[in-house]
Amino acid sequence: MPKRQRIVIVGASLAGATAAATLRDEGFDGEIHLIGAETQLPYNRPPLSKGYLRRQEDFEAQLVKPPSYYAAQSIELKLGVRATTIDPRQKIVEVEGGEPVAYDQLLVTTGGRNRTLSVPGANLAGVFQLRTVEDCDRIRAATQRGRRAVVMGLGFIGCEVSASLRQLGIEVAAVAGGRVPLAHVLGDEVGQVLTGIHREKGVELVLEDGVAAFEGSGRVERVRTKKGRVLECDMVVAGIGIVPNTELLAAAGADVDNGVLVDARCRTSLPGVFAAGDVTNHLHPIFGRLRVEHWNNGYQQGRAAARSMLGREEPYDYVHSFWSDQYEHLLEYVGFATSWDRLVFRGRPESRKFLGFYLGDGVVHAVVGLNRGGDPDDPKVDGELKAAASLIRTRVAVDPARLMDEGVNLRALVK
Ligand SMILES: Cc1cc2nc3c(=O)[nH]c(=O)nc-3n(C[C@H](O)[C@H](O)[C@H](O)COP(=O)(O)OP(=O)(O)OC[C@H]3O[C@@H](n4cnc5c(N)ncnc54)[C@H](O)[C@@H]3O)c2cc1C
Numbered sequence: 156m157p158k159r160q161r162i163v164i165v166g167a168s169l170a171g172a173t174a175a176a177t178l179r180d181e182g183f184d185g186e187i188h189l190i191g192a193e194t195q196l197p198y199n200r201p202p203l204s205k206g207y208l209r210r211q212e213d214f215e216a217q218l219v220k221p222p223s224y225y226a227a228q229s230i231e232l233k234l235g236v237r238a239t240t241i242d243p244r245q246k247i248v249e250v251e252g253g254e255p256v257a258y259d260q261l262l263v264t265t266g267g268r269n270r271t272l273s274v275p276g277a278n279l280a281g282v283f284q285l286r287t288v289e290d291c292d293r294i295r296a297a298t299q300r301g302r303r304a305v306v307m308g309l310g311f312i313g314c315e316v317s318a319s320l321r322q323l324g325i326e327v328a329a330v331a332g333g334r335v336p337l338a339h340v341l342g343d344e345v346g347q348v349l350t351g352i353h354r355e356k357g358v359e360l361v362l363e364d365g366v367a368a369f370e371g372s373g374r375v376e377r378v379r380t381k382k383g384r385v386l387e388c389d390m391v392v393a394g395i396g397i398v399p400n401t402e403l404l405a406a407a408g409a410d411v412d413n414g415v416l417v418d419a420r421c422r423t424s425l426p427g428v429f430a431a432g433d434v435t436n437h438l439h440p441i442f443g444r445l446r447v448e449h450w451n452n453g454y455q456q457g458r459a460a461a462r463s464m465l466g467r468e469e470p471y472d473y474v475h476s477f478w479s480d481q482y483e484h485l486l487e488y489v490g491f492a493t494s495w496d497r498l499v500f501r502g503r504p505e506s507r508k509f510l511g512f513y514l515g516d517g518v519v520h521a522v523v524g525l526n527r528g529g530d531p532d533d534p535k536v537d538g539e540l541k542a543a544a545s546l547i548r549t550r551v552a553v554d555p556a557r558l559m560d561e562g563v564n565l566r567a568l569v570k
Contacts, residue, residue, distance in 0.1 A: 160185030162464060163248055163256055165238040165403065166264035167191025169199060169450065170432030172219040173457030174262055174464075179228045181465055187230045188256055190248070194235040195288055196222055201450055203291040204315035205480050209322055210295060214288060241407035243425045259427065260464050263404055263415065264457065266433040267397035267448065274307075276369030282391045285312060294392060298323050301390040305329070305378045307366050309336035311479050312394030314349065318481040320392075321356050328359040328386045330366055330378065341488075341523055342495070345511055348504050348525065349481070356482055361386070366393075397448060399434045412436060414446040419470035421460035431460035440472045441548065442491045449477040474544040487540050490521030490547040499555045502527070510539060517552030519543070538566075545569045 162178060164171045167189045175189050191197065197219040206212035225232045233250070240249040241263075247255045269284040276282070281301075283294050294316075298304075302325060306317045309331035317329045333339065335346025336353065353360060365381045369391060378386045399414045410416040410424040414436030421429045421437070432453040436446040452475060459471035476489040484507065495513040502509030504525075513521040522543035542565035546553065549570050557563045 160259045161188065161257065162186070162260050162262065163188045163190065163258035164262045164264060165190050165241075165248060166266055166400075166432070166434070167193065167197045167232065167234060168264065168266055168432075169197065169219055169453035170266070170457035170460075171262070171264035172197035173454050174264065174431060174461040175230050176220060176224075176228070177458045177461035178465070179230070181462060183461075183465060185259075187228075188233065188258075189225070189230055190233045190236050190238055190250060190256070192235070192237040193287060196220075196225075196232075196234070198288060199450065200286070203285060203288060204312055205319060207288075208291055208295060208298075208316070208319045217288075238403055241403055241428070243407050243428060246427065261428045262421075262460055262464065263423070263428065263430040263434065264432045264453075264460075265400035265403060266453075267399045269393075270396045270398055272393050272395065274366050274368060276371070276375065279369050279371050279375040280373060281371070281375040281389060282369050282393065284393050284395075285316065286397070294390070297390045298325060301325060301388075303328075303388045303390075305366075305386050305388045305391045307331075307378075307391060307393040308395045309333065309360075309362075310340075310394055310396065311337070313392075314353070314481055315479060316392045316394060317353060317358050318356065321358060322482065326359075327357070328361055328378075328388070329353070330361040330364055330380055330384075330386070332363065332365050334363055336360075342498050342511070342513075344498060344500075344504055345523055345525070348507060352482065352484060352507070359386075397433070399436075399446065401434060404428070404430065416444075419472070420463040420468070421456060421471060422463065429460045429464055431456040437471065439475075439491075440470050441474065441550065445475075445491060447475055447477075447491070449475060451476050474547050476540070476544065484526055487524045487527070488521065489540055489544045490519070492521035495520060497555065499559050501559050501561060510543070512543075512555070512558045514555065517555075518550055519546050519553060519558070521547065542566045542569060 198217045237251045249255045306313050306329040317327050320327050336349045338346040367381045368379045369375045370377050401411045404415045405411045415430045417435045417437045419438050433448045455473040479486045492513040497514040508526045511523040
């Protein structure tokens with residue numbers, strides 16, 4: 156009897172669990188071992204800054220797959236187990252407190268962890284960061300007695316946590332370095348819209364400033380800013396970004412540069428070793444090399460890596476996309492643009508219902524929608540973001556006037 160193939164996946168979260176499920180969906184009948192450092196079944200993180208944080212959603216509803224799924228699919232799940240070493244020559248993964256696990260092919264989906272908070276007072280009780288459900292449970296507990304919060308950073312996590320805390324009736328002051336929230340991702344005009352939304356909901360925005368220190372005796376009582384503001388509070392949530400968990404693969408000799416380098420088929424520089432999700436810096440046929448931290452990428456690249464391990468040759472060319480919920484507003488984004496020479500709008504930004512097109516050399520590289528896409532009740536806007544993704548994929552120059560014209564169906568612009 157030929158030996159059964161064994162695929163080992165390190166990192167039991169969105170990308171890892173999705174890859175395991177895809178292997179089975181695609182008919183792989185060898186062994187699958189899914190090893191994860193967290194003790195919970197693989198779960199989705201987006202609700203941790205939204206409905207789950209506000210105690211509106213249960214943890215069970217956030218699971219990537221139902222509890223019975225893994226045994227039913229003969230996926231060996233090892234939870235609460237950290238992989239410590241990969242030996243690519245022997246094809247072995249060593250794990251903390253357990254027997255080494257041999258593999259035929261290996262997929263690494265170790266994601267990211269919060270950037271270290273190196274501000275004086277960061278170890279005071281009541282100062283939180285948010286990545287795991289346990290982090291979220293601690294913040295949830297603090298919101299039950301806390302009345303005043305400071306949020307540090309106004310990226311997506313900072314914006315969403317500010318919104319959720321306001322929805323829980325907590326006073327919020329948010330401190331960030333930029334002139335407006337999310338300017339580096341969305342530009343000043345869209346950032347201005349978010350400024351208006353958060354101010355209207357009662358968030359005190361402390362912009363073009365930074366946190367100098369957290370102060371208090373044992374527990375945080377105030378935040379001192381670099382410009383000298385003193386913000387009284389009983390809790391702090393810092394959203395200052397993540398770093399990819401590349402150490403395991405770097406130590407094994409894989410090429411790493413702001414993420415584990417993978418090609419368009421999710422292959423690392425080590426034979427038989429693949430990677431997917433937040434941990435990768437991947438080569439994309441449209442956008443070039445990039446690392447993103449989006450749920451849709453964790454899901455899609457997890458699927459792509461599984462297919463690649465089964466020998467399929469399609470490149471991973473998903474047009475990236477993400478969403479963010481803040482209060483009653485839904486922000487959606489497709490494509491990827493870190494710089495642009497023109498941003499044009501369909502719908503006025505002040506109306507809080509618009510599309511923004513990020514153009515470089517006349518070509519649409521990314522599109523943001525606020526309260527536009529995904530509305531099946533509004534036939535005019537439903538499917539717009541999908542059409543926008545097709546437009547990005549074509550990479551042909553378009554007339555900005557037609558992008559701005561509500562009367563022009565975006566699909567008509569897709570050659
Ligand atoms: C609060 C929050 C809200 C978010 N909201 C949105 C949103 O609205 N929209 C959106 O598009 N994206 C959102 N995201 C981002 C999205 O959740 C991530 O892109 C996604 O989780 C990436 O999945 P992943 O599987 O690549 O990595 P991760 O989810 O980071 O999982 C990696 C797993 O690997 C494990 N691991 C690491 N090292 C080891 C090791 N050595 N051994 C074993 N296991 C290991 C980790 O413990 C972890 O369980 C949000 C993220 C957070 C934290």
